[in-house]
Amino acid sequence: MRTIESIANHFIPRKHIKSISECNIGHINGTYFVDVESERYVLQRINKNVFKKPEQVMANIIAVTDHIRKKQAQGADGCTLDFLKSGKNYFFCDEDGEYWRCYAFVEGECHQFCESTDVMREAGRTFGAFQQLLADFDASVLYETIPDFHNTEKRFETFERAVADDRVGRAVEVAEEIEFVRSRKNICGIITEGIKSGKFPLRVTHNDTKLNNVITDKETGKGICVLDLDTVMPGSLLFDFGDAIRFGASSAAEDETDLTKVYFKTEMFEAFAEGFAEGIGAEISEYELEAFPDAAKILTFETGMRFLTDYLDGDRYFRVAHARHNLDRARNQFCLVRDMEAKAEEIKEIVKKLK
Ligand code: GN1
Ligand code: MG
Numbered sequence: 001m002r003t004i005e006s007i008a009n010h011f012i013p014r015k016h017i018k019s020i021s022e023c024n025i026g027h028i029n030g031t032y033f034v035d036v037e038s039e040r041y042v043l044q045r046i047n048k049n050v051f052k053k054p055e056q057v058m059a060n061i062i063a064v065t066d067h068i069r070k071k072q073a074q075g076a077d078g079c080t081l082d083f084l085k086s087g088k089n090y091f092f093c094d095e096d097g098e099y100w101r102c103y104a105f106v107e108g109e110c111h112q113f114c115e116s117t118d119v120m121r122e123a124g125r126t127f128g129a130f131q132q133l134l135a136d137f138d139a140s141v142l143y144e145t146i147p148d149f150h151n152t153e154k155r156f157e158t159f160e161r162a163v164a165d166d167r168v169g170r171a172v173e174v175a176e177e178i179e180f181v182r183s184r185k186n187i188c189g190i191i192t193e194g195i196k197s198g199k200f201p202l203r204v205t206h207n208d209t210k211l212n213n214v215i216t217d218k219e220t221g222k223g224i225c226v227l228d229l230d231t232v233m234p235g236s237l238l239f240d241f242g243d244a245i246r247f248g249a250s251s252a253a254e255d256e257t258d259l260t261k262v263y264f265k266t267e268m269f270e271a272f273a274e275g276f277a278e279g280i281g282a283e284i285s286e287y288e289l290e291a292f293p294d295a296a297k298i299l300t301f302e303t304g305m306r307f308l309t310d311y312l313d314g315d316r317y318f319r320v321a322h323a324r325h326n327l328d329r330a331r332n333q334f335c336l337v338r339d340m341e342a343k344a345e346e347i348k349e350i351v352k353k354l355k
Contacts, residue, residue, distance in 0.1 A: 007094060008034045008043050011087040011102035015158075025112070025212065027319045029230070033105065040105035042086070045098050046091070050317065051230065054099035056143035058090045061229045064204065067137050068130075076133055078126070079225045081106070106225050108215035114248045117271035118221060123214045123342045124272035126223030127206065127244060128279020131237055134204040135283045139234035142204065149207055149231060150239040152188040152302045156181070159305050162312040170312055174327065180334050181305050188302075190294050197261050199287050205235035209244040216351070238291055241276055242299030246271055249296070250336050262332055264339040269296065270350045277354050289354060293347045297340045304333030 004020050016037045022045075023031040030045035046054040061083065068080040082104045088091035091099045114120050148154040163171055163178055171178065194200040206213070206226060213228045247254065249268035252261045273292055277284060294346055310317045311326035340347065 004032055004034075004043065007092060007100050008032075008102065010039070010092040010100070011043070011084040012041060025227070034102075041102050043100060043102045045100055046230075048097075048099065051145055053065075053092060053145060054144070055164070057145045057230055058101060060142045060145060060232050062090055063141065064134065064137065064232050068133050071133050078129060078133070078223070078271055079106070081225065081227065081229065090252045094315060106227070108224050109134055109218045110215055111211050112226075113253065114211055114265075114268055117267055119211070119216070120220055120248050120268045120271040121275035122216060122223045123211050123244065123248060124275025125275075125279040126214045126226060126275075127209050127240055128276040128281075129223070130206060130226045131203065131240065131280045132265055132283055135280075137204050139202050139204045142232065144233055146231065146233070149233060150235060150243075150299070150302065151192050152190075152298055152305075153192050155302050155305055155309075156185060156188045158311045158336075160314075162309045166312065168312070168314040170314075170327075174311065174330075176310065177308050177327075177330055177334065179302075181308065184301060184337075187298055189292070191236055191298060194238075194287070194291070195236050198290070200236045200238060201285065201288075202234050203237050203240050204232060205237060207231035207233055207235055207239055207243070209240045210247040211244065212247075237280070238295035239272075239299065241292055242295035242297075244272055244276075245296035245302070246300040246336070247301055247331070248272055249334075254330070255325060256332055256334060257328050259331065259335045262339075263336045264336055264343055266343055266346050266350065269347060269351050273350065273354055286355070289351065292351050292354075293340075293344065296347070297337060300333050300340065302336050304330045304337065307333065 005017055008017055018035040021033050023033060028047045028050050032043045034041045034043050044056060050056045065080045083090045083103045090101060111119055158180060195202060208228055208231045213226060214223050215227060216223050217223045249265045251263045251265055256262055307326045307330035311330060315326055318326060
């Protein structure tokens, strides 16, 4: 861990580093906990394959966290991440051209799995409040660090290209999954078209609202802070809502292979939707609220399609633990989509009650 230590020193000079440990959660960046005297920091190597312009990722993050801090100085609730500088910058570029950044660890609990509706409601409230805090932030000043990140139509095109290229000869084995995606092509444009037409306003969105990106207080369960601001970009709040449901309203982990264990928990959908609507308050429009069910389904479908695309591409994007990992994840997400389709009426009724 010598090199990691010397990198950490660019952010935390003059202090004695006690220990460094690696954190393996997350599919994208390399993450390390750095313990220094009584404090802990999080040191991350930004994945350049995913984020082509790490300086822009950091510029977005600093703009958004500064804004939240200003709101808090004016009396708003909650906290946000505190990044450290290395010289003049909020990143450090090492001799291999790798980009690193560092922030103060936030004490609290990080749920890898949703155990209760209370946890889900609070996660909803925290992500909703994040939206609320940023409602007066001009989204157009942010860089689109991953262009078309949640543009499901573009994701569909990329998927079709991966099928046609069939780089590693896996297409034949996943004919059923390919058909699953193709037969749902018509849902891809719902959010994207809504943004284009102005039906869904462009906002600052988090874009990766998994439950484990919220820190909650261990004692009170109250949401403290939203993590992983890498994909903060202009977008629709439906991306944030849908992605959170995809993860938190599933009965099982994203890569559970026993699909009899994978189903959609409507009570979790309800809890998150209530919390989210409460957190964002009057900022949300009627159209956005009505589109909650579509958002949940589309974001789950899109993520499954991305996993399948990466499987067809030979696993070049998501970190995988074994050769079929991306396929397992895709099947899991599609199973959830099917269950959402089966429960569509029930889901619609829940949203009606929110109005
Ligand atoms: C990636 O690495 P992580 O867990 O923060 C991905 C998300 C996916 C998620 C699926 C930048 O997020 O979009 O929903 O995996 N992030 C990026 O687990 O592609
Ligand atoms: Mg992430």
